[in-house]
Amino acid sequence: MRDSKGISMISLIVTVICTILLAAMAIGTGSRYIRESRSKDRATFVSVMSNAVAKRHADTVLNSLAYPYLGYYINDSVIFEKIFVPKVSEPIKYENGIWYVLDTATARGLGVKEPEKYIETIDISYPELVKVALVDYATGNVYLIDAYASEMSGLDSVISGPVIGHDHRYVDELNYPNCTEPLKCADCGFILKESLGHKYDADQHPEPASGDEENAHYNRQCIVCGMQGGYEPHDFEYVHLIKNDLWYHKSYCVICEYEKKYGIETEERCTEVIKLSESESERSKNHIRFCRVCGYSVSEGHDIGYRRISESMHEKYCLNELCGHTITREYHVDANNDSKCDLCNSEIVSYSYPQLGIVEMVNANPISEEQKYMAKYGDNISLKIVADKAIRKETLEVIIAGQKVPQDALVTSDNKTWNITFYLNPNVAIPNGNIAFRITCESLSGVELPAPITSPSDGKRVVFDGTAPMIQYIQKVDRVDEKE
Numbered sequence: 097m098r099d100s101k102g103i104s105m106i107s108l109i110v111t112v113i114c115t116i117l118l119a120a121m122a123i124g125t126g127s128r129y130i131r132e133s134r135s136k137d138r139a140t141f142v143s144v145m146s147n148a149v150a151k152r153h154a155d156t157v158l159n160s161l162a163y164p165y166l167g168y169y170i171n172d173s174v175i176f177e178k179i180f181v182p183k184v185s186e187p188i189k190y191e192n193g194i195w196y197v198l199d200t201a202t203a204r205g206l207g208v209k210e211p212e213k214y215i216e217t218i219d220i221s222y223p224e225l226v227k228v229a230l231v232d233y234a235t236g237n238v239y240l241i242d243a244y245a246s247e248m249s250g251l252d253s254v255i256s257g258p259v260i261g262h263d264h265r266y267v268d269e270l271n272y273p274n275c276t277e278p279l280k281c282a283d284c285g286f287i288l289k290e291s292l293g294h295k296y297d298a299d300q301h302p303e304p305a306s307g308d309e310e311n312a313h314y315n316r317q318c319i320v321c322g323m324q325g326g327y328e329p330h331d332f333e334y335v336h337l338i339k340n341d342l343w344y345h346k347s348y349c350v351i352c353e354y355e356k357k358y359g360i361e362t363e364e365r366c367t368e369v370i371k372l373s374e375s376e377s378e379r380s381k382n383h384i385r386f387c388r389v390c391g392y393s394v395s396e397g398h399d400i401g402y403r404r405i406s407e408s409m410h411e412k413y414c415l416n417e418l419c420g421h422t423i424t425r426e427y428h429v430d431a432n433n434d435s436k437c438d439l440c441n442s443e444i445v446s447y448s449y450p451q452l453g454i455v456e457m458v459n460a461n462p463i464s465e466e467q468k469y470m471a472k473y474g475d476n477i478s479l480k481i482v483a484d485k486a487i488r489k490e491t492l493e494v495i496i497a498g499q500k501v502p503q504d505a506l507v508t509s510d511n512k513t514w515n516i517t518f519y520l521n522p523n524v525a526i527p528n529g530n531i532a533f534r535i536t537c538e539s540l541s542g543v544e545l546p547a548p549i550t551s552p553s554d555g556k557r558v559v560f561d562g563t564a565p566m567i568q569y570i571q572k573v574d575r576v577d578e579k580e
């Protein structure tokens with residue numbers, strides 16, 4: 097008995113729990129059922145309202161009293177934007193004469209049954225939110241919204257009366273809307289369809305800009321209306337051409353391939369100039385021909401010519417008149433013994449005494465090109481002498497700045513070309529200004545120079561400055577060393 101009583105207690109508890117669970121499930125299902133059916137009813141109500149509104153719109157005659165639009169007429173786009181647009185989840189747009197607010201009374205007027213189940217009556221003295229329908233008579237769209245009655249106070253409560261408005265007149269519906277213009281009513285400007293915007297082809301190849309081909313290209317064009325955009329200036333590059341040995345260039349845009357026009361042509365003659373290389377060894381062989389416009393350049397050998405400069409010497413130079421570079425100075429040569437120079441064709445007079453055709457003095461260790469013809473105490477001066485015939489060393493006397501150059505400083509390998517280095521000793525006074533020199537000598541057969549040589553063959557003098565301190569010179573050398 098005890099046992100069976102215990103079993104019945106357990107089964108009672110299980111039964112109670114099951115009952116509670118089943119009840120809870122039933123309640124859950126029930127409330128969901130009620131929620132679903134209510135929203136289903138609400139949708140039905142909206143569709144009934146929508147039919148009533150659309151029917152009224154179909155029946156109505158503009159500006160007549162027959163079948164007027166009912167409701168609170170929203171006659172102001174500002175009120176519409178401010179109060180009603182925020183209450184609707186989808187985008188809505190104001191249009192004159194079609195937007196109304198309906199409450200129970202006006203909904204009944206349109207023939208809707210039992211509207212009070214879903215919307216309320218507008219009573220200006222009632223301060224709480226009321227449910228109303230916002231309707232668009234033109235489309236039949238109905239939106240159930242919550243609003244304060246006071247928000248309706250600014251609206252025309254047209255319960256009945258003529259329907260205000262006009263039928264919109266759309267002109268040229270075939271061509272509008274287009275890329276930039278909307279389709280709109282020719283009378284009131286109501287926009288039915290917004291402009292479409294340009295459509296661009298992603299693969300648009302840049303083309304010269306119409307009307308400004310010479311200066312710019314565009315990289316976007318609307319595939320509908322042809323409107324061009326994305327203008328930018330051409331990025332020209334030159335192409336060099338050689339035709340019948342003459343130089344030409346043309347220029348094209350690397351982006352759109354537009355070819356620049358020179359008048360009616362697409363190419364023009366180069367503007368040729370000639371310049372010399374920075375490098376001394378290169379300068380002695382070649383000049384550089386280049387186009388000042390396109391920058392094309394080639395290095396070409398000098399067009400060699402010779403011209404007489406003295407009884408003993410001629411000059412080797414470039415015949416090209418844009419160049420004219422003097423390459424070197426040298427003694428006349430007469431290999432065929434006709435008393436004319438084989439190279440410059442000038443008369444050769446035979447002299448028994450030596451001709452010192454080249455006598456050049458420079459600073460032996462210049463720290464720059466301009467320092468070549470400047471010197472201070474402590475510097476070495478170098479003097480180069482080139483004679484047309486051999487000189488007897490014992491007869492060669494060289495005096496620089498009043499000091500006799502010792503015999504062992506007279507260096508030669510053939511007795512014609514002499515290289516002399518002379519130290520400007522700080523212990524011996526040297527006057528400021530051009531460094532004076534004096535050269536006398538005799539040929540191997542003992543014929544003396546008719547007069548001492550005291551001026552350089554290239555006309556360039558080395559200027560001595562005894563006031564420049566030696567220390568400064570040393571510092572300058574240091575600074576140059578640091579840089580390199």
Ligand SMILES: [Zn+2]
Nearest residue numbers: 264281283284
């Ligand atoms: Zn219109």
Ligand SMILES: [Zn+2]
Nearest residue numbers: 275294318321
């Ligand atoms: Zn377009």
Ligand SMILES: [Zn+2]
Nearest residue numbers: 313330349352
């Ligand atoms: Zn271009």
Ligand SMILES: [Zn+2]
Nearest residue numbers: 345366387390
């Ligand atoms: Zn050129």
Ligand SMILES: [Zn+2]
Nearest residue numbers: 383398414419
């Ligand atoms: Zn040249």
Ligand SMILES: [Zn+2]
Nearest residue numbers: 410428437440
């Ligand atoms: Zn000559």
